[in-house]
Amino acid sequence: MKRIYLDHAATTPMHPEVIETMSKLMGEIYGNPSSTHSFGREAKKLVDSTRRKIAAAIGAAPQEIVFTSGGTEGNNTAIFSAVRSMKDKGNHIITTQIEHHAVLNVCRQLEKQGFTVTYLPVDQNGFVSVEDVKNALKPETILVSIMYVNNEMGAIQPIQEIGEILADHQALFHVDGVQAFCKIPLNVEKLKVDFLSAASHKINGPKGVGFLYVKKGVPFFALQFGGDQERKRRAGTENTISIAGFGKAIEVYEKNLDLYTERNKNINQILREELEGIEHFINSPKEGAVPNILSVSFHDVCVQALLTNLDIVGLAVSSGSACSAGSHEPSHVLKAMFPDDEDRAQIVIRYSFGLGTTEEDARKAARKTIEIVKKL
């Protein structure tokens, strides 16, 4: 069987146009963007062109975009910066139980440093309640960090409503936009966020590059020190070519967003229909989720055996996020959704799809899953 990759939420293949753009530029534009000579200037132009593209895509100004090495760096930078700038105004942070580890582990670290963190629960559909946010807010809350789209089951969180609530509060608002950027409409002004992080390799761009939006006027403390790059917000020679590749990936996504969304909805539907051949739970919410992620739990199967068997027949899916590297820990996201049903978090399979996924792939994937679950 031809191998099928249904793990696009972990990472995506690079789009051929992105590879083409990068290979072309790599040999031509290699100056250091900080150099004042023409080699440097043309490299800088490349960086700034992507910066403008990102700014336009999220309704920000180019000066509000800081390039990073990816989502983890963006999340870390935003949170550490926010608590540092606000540390005289309180020590309370609000986040959710279903964040990515690049947010959760930062919060745990901050707890050790004396900050108090409220980890908001989610309902059975995976949504944070706006009421809960309201109730958790205290005068000494300095930061609220909530992801826009959950990476394990795709629920879109009510960021705009939360932004409204926070508008009258001192707390800064960070949104992990890694799974949302380019996939759903995203306007930082409308959402009233102070920080938003994104990564290129989730949208068919290269790994090792991402951006952090920092709202104008919000105090900022860098994590990485050295040269004067990124207006002193992120030292280090700019990753010129990858930044250009990221720009290309955004361009491709923007051009094809409707098509991609339609395709993903269709694949999602096919998977759901085909899986009806076996008893299962759908963990992704029916409404209010991105169409490219479908999380499913099965009864009484060993997830390790299931994944191994799926892998042997050439089907690449994951149990949770790739980033809980190397182990099959029960999904913290599912645990949060079903605190009373331990099994459900143990036996979860995430199908995530995108560029190159065909209807045939989806059918085969579902059938193989059923076959193996039954066998096990």
Added chain:
Amino acid sequence: MIYLDNSATTKPDRSVLESYTKISTDFWANPSSMHQFGGEAGQLVERARSQAASILGVNTSEIIFTSGGTESNNIAIKGIAIQYANRGNHIITSKIEHPSVREPFEQLAENGFRVTYLPVDLDGRISVDDLKNAMTEETILVSVMHVNNEIGTIQPIEEIGAIINKYPKCFFHVDGIQGFGKVPLDLVKSKVDLYSLSAHKFYGLKGTGLLYVRDAIQVASLLAGGNQERRIRSGTVNVAGAVSVAKAMRVSMEKYNKYLSKMKEMHSFLYRELSEINGIVMNSPLAGCAPHIVNFSIPELNNEVFARTLEEKQIYVSTTSACSSKTRALSKVVSELGKGDKVAGSSVRLSLSFETTQEEIETALEVIRESIEKLSELKK
């Protein structure tokens, strides 16, 4: 077109580009994923890790892939200081480090660490005796660059390592960013504990680099998340980037073996010819200088105007390190040589690659002579 700014960045080698492109096309999975796609990507990263380790003469597990030299330096310095703060609060560095070392030290100083900045002599070299005198039982970190990025001075890393080795609580970090592939350094023999590299300085790609962290050493991570890279550096591993780092290291060593003597000859020639030009003060040392950097000052002239004059003739040089080009001021490094503000404010750096030819050097020299003459005329 003559590009003499290879210390700012180098033109990536074709084979490095090819390997990056190939990996991006065929092996783009997340190496943390447990399926075959992830497994293959992971294997490639591990192979790159072992290649990098073997070139450096260290263990595979000691290589941490990063987003570049600045990140490597930041992790090494802040990671050690935070991790071992309970052992002591004294840290040592030199006065001529790159900003990506200097600034983390300044940040640590603001957070209660006592920092000793070692001075340098006229050649830009720290004194081993100064280091001996500065070491205390409270010292937990010494960070000294192998080769200075502005003037090319090689520091006595092995001697420094021998001194630090007498203090079991103290770690030794070397910023190897300008040295790798041009000046040999035996990390094990020199008792180096941490060593930073940036691939775009040796024919690799921007946004890629590594940090050597000796096995027994814990480093507090600056990024929390998925715990990749020995828990030292969270974040999806840049597979194609990591492979391209190892490739660039190999390419760089091949070029080194093939062209080092040629580069050394050109370097001596360039140095000699420049020092004979009226109005030029040499900043790079005559002995103990890396073979790819020559730095001089033109105290009576404006170095920015001079660089632009060269650029009109398609000769590309730099006036200070690229990382601080935007802030026009005295060169911090040249200032520390103690030759006065006029010299420190008018420095020019030429940096060669293994591809630079004798002919290019001769053309550049000619244009330099003409430009100095012309600008001196204008001044009168």
